[in-house]
Amino acid sequence: MAQMTMIQAITDALRTELKNDENVLVFGEDVGLNGGVFRATEGLQKEFGEDRVFDTPLAESGIGGLAIGLALEGYRPVPEIQFFGFVFEVMDSVSGQMARMRYRSGGKYSSPITIRSPFGGGVHTPELHADSLEGLMAQQPGLKVVIPSTPKDAKGLLISSIRDNDPVIFLEHMKLYRSFREDVPEEEYTIEIGKADVKREGTDLSIITYGAMVHESIKAAEALEKDGYSVEVVDLRTIQPLDIETIIASVEKTNRAIVVQEAQKQAGIAASVVAEINDRAILSLEAPVLRVTAADTVFPFSQAETVWLPNVKDIIETAKKVLEF
Amino acid sequence: MASKKTAQFDAVKTLANIEEQFEMFQILDEEGNVVNEDAMPEISDEDLQELMHRMVYTRILDQRSISLNRQGRLGFYAPTAGQEASQIASHFALEKEDWVVPGYRDVPQIIWHGLPLSQAFLFSRGHFLGNKSPEGVNVLPPQIIIGAQYVQTAGIALGLKKRGKKAVAVTYTGDGGSSQGDFYEGINFAGSYAAPAIFIVQNNQFAISTPRDKQTAGKTIAQKAVSAGIPGILVDGMDPLAVYVATLDARERAVNGEGPTLIETLCYRYGPHTMAGDDPTRYRTSEMDTEWEKKDPLVRFRNFLEAKGLWNEEKENEVIEIAKEEIKEAIKVADDTGKQKVTDLMEIMYDEMPYNLKEQYEIYKEKESK
Numbered sequence: 013m014a015q016m017t018m019i020q021a022i023t024d025a026l027r028t029e030l031k032n033d034e035n036v037l038v039f040g041e042d043v044g045l046n047g048g049v050f051r052a053t054e055g056l057q058k059e060f061g062e063d064r065v066f067d068t069p070l071a072e073s074g075i076g077g078l079a080i081g082l083a084l085e086g087y088r089p090v091p092e093i094q095f096f097g098f099v100f101e102v103m104d105s106v107s108g109q110m111a112r113m114r115y116r117s118g119g120k121y122s123s124p125i126t127i128r129s130p131f132g133g134g135v136h137t138p139e140l141h142a143d144s145l146e147g148l149m150a151q152q153p154g155l156k157v158v159i160p161s162t163p164k165d166a167k168g169l170l171i172s173s174i175r176d177n178d179p180v181i182f183l184e185h186m187k188l189y190r191s192f193r194e195d196v197p198e199e200e201y202t203i204e205i206g207k208a209d210v211k212r213e214g215t216d217l218s219i220i221t222y223g224a225m226v227h228e229s230i231k232a233a234e235a236l237e238k239d240g241y242s243v244e245v246v247d248l249r250t251i252q253p254l255d256i257e258t259i260i261a262s263v264e265k266t267n268r269a270i271v272v273q274e275a276q277k278q279a280g281i282a283a284s285v286v287a288e289i290n291d292r293a294i295l296s297l298e299a300p301v302l303r304v305t306a307a308d309t310v311f312p313f314s315q316a317e318t319v320w321l322p323n324v325k326d327i328i329e330t331a332k333k334v335l336e337f
Numbered sequence: 338m339a340s341k342k343t344a345q346f347d348a349v350k351t352l353a354n355i356e357e358q359f360e361m362f363q364i365l366d367e368e369g370n371v372v373n374e375d376a377m378p379e380i381s382d383e384d385l386q387e388l389m390h391r392m393v394y395t396r397i398l399d400q401r402s403i404s405l406n407r408q409g410r411l412g413f414y415a416p417t418a419g420q421e422a423s424q425i426a427s428h429f430a431l432e433k434e435d436w437v438v439p440g441y442r443d444v445p446q447i448i449w450h451g452l453p454l455s456q457a458f459l460f461s462r463g464h465f466l467g468n469k470s471p472e473g474v475n476v477l478p479p480q481i482i483i484g485a486q487y488v489q490t491a492g493i494a495l496g497l498k499k500r501g502k503k504a505v506a507v508t509y510t511g512d513g514g515s516s517q518g519d520f521y522e523g524i525n526f527a528g529s530y531a532a533p534a535i536f537i538v539q540n541n542q543f544a545i546s547t548p549r550d551k552q553t554a555g556k557t558i559a560q561k562a563v564s565a566g567i568p569g570i571l572v573d574g575m576d577p578l579a580v581y582v583a584t585l586d587a588r589e590r591a592v593n594g595e596g597p598t599l600i601e602t603l604c605y606r607y608g609p610h611t612m613a614g615d616d617p618t619r620y621r622t623s624e625m626d627t628e629w630e631k632k633d634p635l636v637r638f639r640n641f642l643e644a645k646g647l648w649n650e651e652k653e654n655e656v657i658e659i660a661k662e663e664i665k666e667a668i669k670v671a672d673d674t675g676k677q678k679v680t681d682l683m684e685i686m687y688d689e690m691p692y693n694l695k696e697q698y699e700i701y702k703e704k705e706s707k
Contacts, residue, residue, distance in 0.1 A: 063499060068526070069522075069525055071518075071522040071525070071526070073488055073518060073519055073522050074488050074491065074519075074522035074525065074526045076488065077485065077487070077488020077489045077490075077491060077492050077519065077522065077523065077526070078491055078492040078495060078526055079492060080489045080492055081489045081491060081492015081494070081496060081506070082492045082493075082495060082496045082499075083492075084436075084477075084489070084492070084493050084496065085492075085496025085497060085499070085500060086500075104482055104485055104519075105485070105488065108482050108485065109482070109489070114685045114686065114687070115465060115682060115685055115686060116465075116468055116478050117468050117469060117470070117477070117478055118465045118466050118467070118468045118469025118685070119469060119684075119685040120468075120469050120470060121477075122688070153686055154686055154687070156687075176688075177688035206691065206692075252691075253693060254692075256692055
């Protein structure tokens with residue numbers, strides 16, 4: 013075991029897979045000598061050479077196309093999109109092309125590509141860096157979308173993503189990159205994509221969430237415990253496909269749920285989770301399932317960011333509405 | 338004007354100098370006379386005949402496809418007549434292990450690269466098996482998003498280079514496609530990695546209805562290669578020998594590690610953009626059509642071959658008969674292929690079906706069993 017931040021765990025996962033599989037290629041803007049703007053690829057070019065870890069020209073669609081083409085020649089590309097707000101530049105490659113490659117080639121070709129990208133609010137970036145755009149990705153059949161909330165999860169999930177034979181969008185919350193360390197096994201291990209993790213057990217309410225909101229939700233659960241409530245926190249970890257089994261098992265145990273996401277409310281992951289609960293467990297519910305989200309505006313400039321983002325207080329308030337229904 | 342223009346400072350002159358370098362490369366004139374003896378390729382008589390065979394066959398395939406489409410027996414179809422030299426002669430310079438990354442009008446090239454004709458018809462009919470090229474045939478399905486094939490080609494080419502293969506990735510788009518961001522990103526990425534790619538722009542003068550001069554201020558599309566720092570060449574796209582030589586030359590550079598080439602072929606599509614209701618009389622004059630038909634690639638190549646004693650009416654009719662027979666056979670295979678099911682699609686969305694598809698699979702299996 014070693015104490016690692018999430019960014020160190022990510023580098024460790026990349027190193028592990030670069031070692032394991034000579035078809036793994038890591039590339040993107042500034043990922044080579046510079047080690048990436050967040051240092052996620054620190055030292056990897058030096059260790060594995062420029063043939064395996066390399067810089068690209070500054071063009072996201074080109075990076076997406078490069079990944080698709082390299083996959084067709086049998087590689088397992090792990091491109092970085094420097095900030096996920098830049099995904100619009102590469103949307104065709106992602107949604108129009110790699111997600112459809114199996115089908116449009118009659119199953120002959122696939123896109124075993126892992127797109128890594130930082131996102132997430134609370135770190136005062138310029139615009140179109142921090143947006144939570146995972147809903148756009150989750151709506152595209154053919155993709156998987158993974159969002160880790162801890163260093164340990166990040167390593168296991170990233171290794172699984174790279175080994176996955178379908179395109180995975182691997183989103184790394186910037187606020188979590190260096191916010192804390194935890195014990196991370198130094199040896200290789202995988203965490204199954206599509207499996208949620210109960211981060212905190214409880215019996216009165218399920219908080220279903222992912223990404224940085226896992227930590228806000230745990231804080232809320234701890235505060236609610238002082239009021240006598242036992243709150244469970246389910247970390248989805250993969251938002252496409254959802255781990256229906258774990259979600260439903262938790263709701264059937266607690267009979268009450270809220271869903272927390274950092275993204276705007278409209279047409280989001282939380283809405284999907286609520287719908288799945290209604291489809292599958294409505295008779296277990298003692299109260300409506302409510303959502304805690306950001307407002308349905310574009311992501312604000314940094315001055316308004318803190319107020320805009322959902323926080324512990326918002327979660328406690330909504331949790332109480334459901335608990336006291 | 339703040340200061341007197343010097344040679345270094347005269348940007349207008351710099352552009353003019355570049356543009357005048359891009360003269361059209363031609364070997365055969367409209368009558369089939371060799372006008373550029375020095376550029377004549379070393380090519381056997383059999384290969385010359387095979388190239389003619391393929392162009393005649395492709396013209397017949399186009400005529401039959403249009404007629405099958407009108408009878409409701411084919412779906413999506415983008416006519417190819419007029420572009421045979423650009424399509425078939427460029428492909429003729431390739432090797433089996435090369436990749437062909439087509440736009441939607443480039444079905445003939447992937448057929449000649451090994452996609453069975455019956456599958457081309459299935460593609461037209463919207464059946465997913467049409468796109469499943471046989472193992473060892475390195476072609477992608479015809480690209481619908483204009484330009485996407487350019488960035489993917491850069492990736493395939495980089496992969497070929499990393500694998501140390503002596504092969505190239507060749508892609509096609511049109512004059513309209515050269516305006517896309519992906520066009521620039523593709524040629525620029527490939528150039529930056531010296532990747533073995535050949536980027537072909539079939540400039541058929543119209544992007545659906547938009548004329549070439551509305552796409553760009555550039556005098557040629559070939560000159561856009563300069564911006565990526567790669568060689569570019571403007572070719573008479575109605576001249577099969579010029580297209581063949583230009584592609585062969587680009588291929589040789591590519592496999593020798595000298596990077597990609599951009600080839601602009603000046604050509605014309607005689608038919609509509611697609612068979613889905615486009616009416617070229619809205620944007621083209623019959624004078625223009627006639628002007629271009631005089632340049633026809635089949636006519637000039639036939640003249641050239643006949644003068645060499647390599648072609649005659651009998652040979653031509655033989656090809657026409659073969660084409661008609663094979664088209665009939667291929668349509669029959671397509672007719673006999675069962676309709677595509679939604680469950681077929683569900684089975685190949687992912688390597689392993691996620692829970693939501695598993696549930697929906699049962700619903701569609703039931704629906705489709707009725």
